[in-house]
Amino acid sequence: xxxxxGAAASSxxxxxxxxxxxxxxxxxxxxxxxxxxxxxxxxxxxxxxxLDTPKPVPVFSAGMGFITPFEGGQxxxxxxxxxxxxxPLGDRWLVESRATFESDLSxxxxxxTFHGEVEKEVDYLQLDYxxxxxxxxxxGRYLTPFGIYNERLYPIWVRDLQSDPLILPLGTGxxxxxxxxxxxxxxxxxxxxxxxxxxYFSALSTVSRLDSNRFAGGRVGLFFPGPRLEIGTSFQHLLxxxxxxxxxxxxxxQPPAIPLDIRSEYARSSQGSGYWIEPAYRLSQITRGQxxxxxxQVVARMQQFFLGAGxxxxxxxxxxxxxxxxxxxxxxxxxxxxxxxxxGRQFNSKGNESVWTVGLTYRFVLPIGHGExx
Amino acid sequence: xxxxxxxxxLLGISVAFTSRAQEANKAAVAPAAAEKPVSAVKAKxxxxxxxxxxTLAEGEKRxxxxxxxxxxxxxxxxxxxxxxxxxxxxxxxxxxxEDARLVLxxxxx
Numbered sequence: 144x145x146x147x148x149g150a151a152a153s154s155x156x157x158x159x160x161x162x163x164x165x166x167x168x169x170x171x172x173x174x175x176x177x178x179x180x181x182x183x184x185x186x187x188x189x190x191x192x193x194l195d196t197p198k199p200v201p202v203f204s205a206g207m208g209f210i211t212p213f214e215g216g217q218x219x220x221x222x223x224x225x226x227x228x229x230x231p232l233g234d235r236w237l238v239e240s241r242a243t244f245e246s247d248l249s250x251x252x253x254x255x256t257f258h259g260e261v262e263k264e265v266d267y268l269q270l271d272y273x274x275x276x277x278x279x280x281x282x283g284r285y286l287t288p289f290g291i292y293n294e295r296l297y298p299i300w301v302r303d304l305q306s307d308p309l310i311l312p313l314g315t316g317x318x319x320x321x322x323x324x325x326x327x328x329x330x331x332x333x334x335x336x337x338x339x340x341x342x343y344f345s346a347l348s349t350v351s352r353l354d355s356n357r358f359a360g361g362r363v364g365l366f367f368p369g370p371r372l373e374i375g376t377s378f379q380h381l382l383x384x385x386x387x388x389x390x391x392x393x394x395x396x397q398p399p400a401i402p403l404d405i406r407s408e409y410a411r412s413s414q415g416s417g418y419w420i421e422p423a424y425r426l427s428q429i430t431r432g433q434x435x436x437x438x439x440q441v442v443a444r445m446q447q448f449f450l451g452a453g454x455x456x457x458x459x460x461x462x463x464x465x466x467x468x469x470x471x472x473x474x475x476x477x478x479x480x481x482x483x484x485x486x487g488r489q490f491n492s493k494g495n496e497s498v499w500t501v502g503l504t505y506r507f508v509l510p511i512g513h514g515e516x517x
Numbered sequence: 518x519x520x521x522x523x524x525x526x527l528l529g530i531s532v533a534f535t536s537r538a539q540e541a542n543k544a545a546v547a548p549a550a551a552e553k554p555v556s557a558v559k560a561k562x563x564x565x566x567x568x569x570x571x572t573l574a575e576g577e578k579r580x581x582x583x584x585x586x587x588x589x590x591x592x593x594x595x596x597x598x599x600x601x602x603x604x605x606x607x608x609x610x611x612x613x614x615e616d617a618r619l620v621l622x623x624x625x626x
Contacts, residue, residue: 198597200597329613510598
């Protein structure tokens with residue numbers, strides 16, 4: 144407070160911002176303490192809270208791939224590795240982190256060799272505390288839970304098509320991550336409905352490779368285990384720049400009778416709005432050549448982006464209205480190794496272009512250290 | 518071109534190395550891939566969670582409902598690794614406590 148007294152007019156705005164940040168920080172701290180207090184109380188009431196029967200060990204995992212996109216006839220080479228480290232502490236704590244190292248190698252005009260730089264980013268580095276069966280408290284750098292793609296479908300070995308949806312930057316921040324605290328969890332409302340939720344606050348960070356915006360928001364989803372259907376909505380309020388709101392909806396359905404996944408998202412922010420819908424079908428129902436066809440997956444994605452009137456919050460979003468359709472064919476050698484390919488056509492006022500992609504994705508999981516694993 | 522060859526060589530070496538390490542770990546567990554249903558005898562095994570009794574077949578059902586929402590059925594890992602992965606997925610996918618316990622039970626059988 145005293146540091147602001149008598150400050151020059153130009154620095155008053157900064158002081159106001161600092162006070163605002165401190166106020167939000169205090170609120171977050173109080174909320175966290177209340178949460179932990181409730182958690183301890185409910186822990187004492189519950190006699191059945193040992194979460195893991197086998198004692199968990201630290202695990203090292205990574206998704207990696209080598210993708211070759213051809214954008215507008217120009218070949219690119221995109222090697223990527225995203226190591227994940229999971230360190231469980233006691234019965235209720237987990238430290239988890241993922242970093243991404245990727246490069247986009249291309250041939251500059253007049254050159255026949257590929258050039259590019261390695262981009263490094265800490266996707267998340269968070270501490271989780273499983274407070275009770277319904278609540279987990281997370282602090283640190285976390286993936287922004289806006290929609291489902293950023294948190295659940297982003298890893299290279301999970302996604303069915305290798306390109307990002309056009310609306311991915313909307314609501315997720317400049318790096319897809321927030322820095323702060325989050326409360327999240329899932330609970331069964333009835334045998335036929337589960338509720339999942341996440342509420343978060345992120346502070347502004349301009350640290351290289353750890354950048355995030357100042358925002359608060361939440362996501363709520365309803366999962367119906369019978370039909371394997373999930374619907375949900377996300378909301379976010381930006382606490383900087385134009386202090387705008389963003390909201391979105393998501394939908395996910397795996398009909399139990401057929402090997403089909405249908406996923407979709409809609410998002411709207413001041414920067415723009417749009418949607419994507421992506422059906423993916425495993426050909427395992429073809430009885431002839433079952434060993435081959437059960438490994439083949441056909442994917443399609445239709446998406447549109449509409450530019451908004453607000454400021455540019457993320458450079459990754461298209462700068463003009465864009466429409467794109469993509470078709471993909473994946474072949475699973477094993478559950479962790481697959482060949483991917485796709486063809487897409489993008490339409491916008493800057494010029495239409497085709498995007499081809501071929502590549503390999505792989506994922507592994509290993510324990511850190513030696514010892515009895517059973 | 519040199520970078521391309523180096524990248525591809527690194528990817529190949531990583532796949533070969535980690536595959537061997539994973540195979541060594543898998544030797545400690547039943548090789549049943551998650552794609553295969555549990556046997557009729559095993560399916561009747563029962564476990565009580567918060568006063569409610571569940572069979573292993575229910576664990577398999579929860580596994581398919583929850584894990585299959587985002588990715589294909591993974592291989593089984595040794596139990597202590599599975600416990601870590603399940604704790605991670607419980608947070609990441611906001612699955613319920615009951616589902617996490619049943620999936621862990623199913624995956625460690």
